[in-house]
Amino acid sequence: MMTRLPAPGPSYLREETVFAPGASGEAPHRVLVGMTAPSTTDDGWWLALVFARDDDGIVPASMLQPRSGPPPVPPLHVMGPVFAGALAGMIAEEGGRQQVRLALPPAPDESRPWERPLIARVAIRWDPVRVATMRPNQLAYEVLVAFRRALEAAGRP
Helix, strand or coil, X not given: CCCXXXXXXXXXXCCEEEEEXXXXXXXXXXXXXXXXXXXXXXXXXXXXXXXXXXXXXXXXXXXXXXXXXCCCCCHHHHHHHHHHHXXXXXXXXXXXXXXXXXXXXXXXXXXXXXXCECEEEEEECECHHHHHHCCHHHHHHHHHHHHHXXXXXXXXX
8 A cells, every 4th residue: 555645735626526436345435636726837838736635645546447457558548648638629739749748656666557646747738729718717627627537537447
């Protein structure tokens, strides 16, 4: 069992709820998904931390893996495409690549990649039209929902 990190503080937006599958015969575990207040760098990158927590702190990715066990790839390989897909059309592109970065902390033992805390750094360069037509809270909400969807996808077989 990994040591739990505390949540980085109250969520900037109202937290979203995800239900972790739970062991066979157990009720699903309620997990709250939140984010820190975003900031923007001088070169236009939007930055925030997104996290999944319960009353004991940041939950491990293994809590949201399918009941059948962890997929053979690290959690970011499952969650990353879902996260980026949920924000498709909102993210700027350069050279045909979406300008989005999602990074989870390293696992204490990389041979067990699903035993890492579900707190992620997010960096996005928004499409200029989106920035001009959406309020900052709307952009942040879209990121929070995208992370929630990515966590839900991680729990599917």
